[in-house]
Amino acid sequence: MISNQESLNLSPYMAIYDIVVPKDNMLRQIGELVDFTFILEELKSNYCHDNGRNAVPPIRMFKYLLLKSIFDLSDVDIVERSKYDMSFKYFLDMAPEDAVINPSSLTKFRKLRLQDVGLLDMLIYKTVDIALEKDLIKSKTIIVDATHTKSRYNQKSPKEFLMEKSKNVRKAVYQFDEAMKQKFPTKTTSNEVEDEIDYCREIIAVVEKEAHIARIPAVQEKLNVLKEVVEDYTEQLNFSTDPDARVGHKTADSSFFGFKTHIAMNDERIITAAIVTTGEKSDGKYLQELIGKSRETGMEIETILGDTAYSEKDNIHYAKENKLQLIAKLNPQITQGARAKEDEFEFNKDAGMYVCQAGHMAIRKARTNKKNVGQNQRQTYYFDIEKCKVCPLKDGCYKEDAKSKTYSVTIKSTEHKEQEAFQNSEDFKMKAKERYKIEAKNSELKRRHGYDVATSAGLFGMQMQGAMAIFAVNLKRIITLMKEAE
Template sequence: MLTINKDKSRREQIESVSIEQLVPHDHLVRKIESAINFDFIYDLVKDKYCLNNGRPSIDPVVLIKITIIQYMFGIKSMRQTIKEIQTNVAYRWFLGFGFSDTIPHFSTFSKNYERRFKGTDLFEQIFNKILQQAIEHGLVNMDAVFMDSTHIKASANKKKYEKVFVEEQTKTYKQALEEEINKDRQKHGLKPLDFTHEKVKLKEIKISTTDPDSGMINKNEKEHQFGYSAHIACDKNGIILSCITTPANVHDSMVFENLFNKTKKNAGKSKRAALDAGYKTPPICKLLMDEGIVPCMPYTRAQHKEGYFKKRQFVYDEYYDCYICPQGQILEYSTTNRKGYKEYKSDPKVCEKCEDLGRCTSSKNHTKIITRHVWEEYMEEVEYLRHTKECKELYKERSKTIERVFADLKEKHGMRVTMLRGIEKVHMQVLLTCTCFNMKKLANWIWKKGKGGPGKGKNLEVLLEFFSKVVLAIIKPHLSFIEKWGFVNNLKRAFARFSIFGVLLTFH
């Protein structure tokens, strides 16, 4: 029988209830509150507050917790976050507010950010504090590290931009590469190159007039739009170890060394590194192998013209430092250019008579040129490691680690789009989002480890452990008699529901 309840008088019913009673015992905010002590924030901000002058300020822990609520639950804006806190009992409980307490205005955090937090490393320190807690609890596994980047759509109109020429970004390994180039040239009896008066290279880019710090995304034929890139490193358990924010038009390989050093500083050095094809460059391979880290990188398609010989069809002779073409001709060393590539050239007199000339080169003077980077041996070693079982299995784990991290950050924590403008504010969002991600993992892990939270189930666990010792003390002297009469299987079935007893009875 259908029952229709039209009595709405319960809405005005007065009940005696506390806010503590209304928050479910397994709510995420309860897990976070029980797992993490936020008092460390006071030490981080004590030099940013005046002790004696002005009106009392809002508790800094409350300010940070408000942003944690926003990025933990993927709320789009601070204005909407405040509206959610006003009506959500669990959020009020997390902030320490009662039913009738006034929630801060949505502009409070932005004002405090401009006056106190802007230009500081406060959010970086908060991220590091949570990461250190995860390390102390044994949640971080540095057997392998996974690195990649993901795009964040900027709050900028893609049609409002201007084209400008800017200097190309200086590579972090520039000095080391220049030294290697001159060392190689001297080895072959050539004059060292002078890099001091090298011309500045310019490139044309699109600058947004709405958010000049953002960069135009143009990758894999996606829709052109302005955005940022979040470069992230995580471990095998999916814990984020470090993050760097750049405009979207900065290539992953340009940020790798900074991300690598930051990861090593935060969590230590890993044994292996699983990276995408964008990181497969000679400098990165050299950096990892010099550090004693095994690089695991995928196959990259050879860059060659259709219908022409591939580079791998030319055999490199390390002893004589030359290449041998498919027809047996030797390509001898010619020079080492400014980009760090050694050039090997064929004899045009021999090439013009070769029947495979049309498949080898389209050069007018019939000269085939093969280039080899001064750090090419590191690339060859990585290519060899790619075929090993260890690297194949590790690279497959990217889908369960770094790719899953990106999916959760975007779908659950609102990092697909940013409403903020300026790289400093966007980096703050990335740091806080990554902090919330680690915080949730840490809180859930501690909760499960404690069987329902701190203190939950501890008495039962101690009682079962004591009882199992008593049972074991009684059974052990009579083990031969029990085995003789076949009581062991009956005992196992009787205590199968208690994992501790099941383990104890496996001595049979």
């Protein structure tokens, strides 16, 4: 039940915050910048209003998740830090003497209160609205790109992943006490995941018995991650990998197992739209949706910057029809026009190969049909037949006992002359130089906000992580722009 959510805090100790949380503290600045009551309005329908115990205020729960994203900490560590960090308590609108929540409440809040809220779009809209209100957005340009996030479980087997996390704990412990090697259990030689989980539990128990070691922050963080992973495997995933993650490809020789976030960012480096998908999806297919979402925030758009993935035929036509300037170099393999089974095969512009709906990339390609015989040549892509034989999606795609699996597309005899002429102009070349800004933003999301690896399983979990990370980086950017404008 939610009630008295906005009651005044009458603690006699509130004045402490004026002493220990300076005006230039980032959390104080965010608190003054954003009216978080919009969260309460959005989540009211997910709470009972006249029955049960009073719930922790949804605004406070949301702020816990925002802190988790800003500081890239586990649920346990963010709650632990909020016990003693006065800037955290101030931001959470708590009295200095107030008790913190149980970390498990954050998991329940994510799963029970944030479903069907459309949090990603809502938070981006809110930050862009603040920026427009502060007159911080002057440009009419958006830059588009996609950044990948590895599944929490990566491409490692469950056993390998657990081994890695337990190793991180041991390494952290050895930095402070090498004698602990004698106390740790013998590593399991079994290939059973259950045995590896038991070993991890023993590691956790040994470290927790040594209170002087377990309290060291560097050890505690690794230990909490291991505990969360063990719990996740035991209770949620039943020893399986992420059910929603897919294989995506960065180049012909490198791949990842996880998700993609398709991002639009304006020239002021504020993210104006984002779409979270599974890892195998093609970047260019989401351009028009990113433009639409950016416009819904109130952004005026005249120019779009992107890499070759966005120069598909449909996107060029869309830009022309909507009087938009598309700064994206042509790729003959992408702009080949109509092709069969478009929904089943995606072109990966980095690798120069097609990827099937199961996430498998073609292993080679070759031109077929003769030149100058009254028909266009075709580019034929060959897939690994051994993977096709055991693929769960082979029905309707692979014929039993077939000796090869190929996919062919027609090679156009003429290119898009207008776009080709434009991309050779000085105006195109000058504007294209600004695309680096979104690569820097992707790096910030990954390096400072933990966006390189998913924190939970499933597409919904990835969307929640994206919403909080993008909200955090946008707020930080708005604060920076406000300082520059002073």
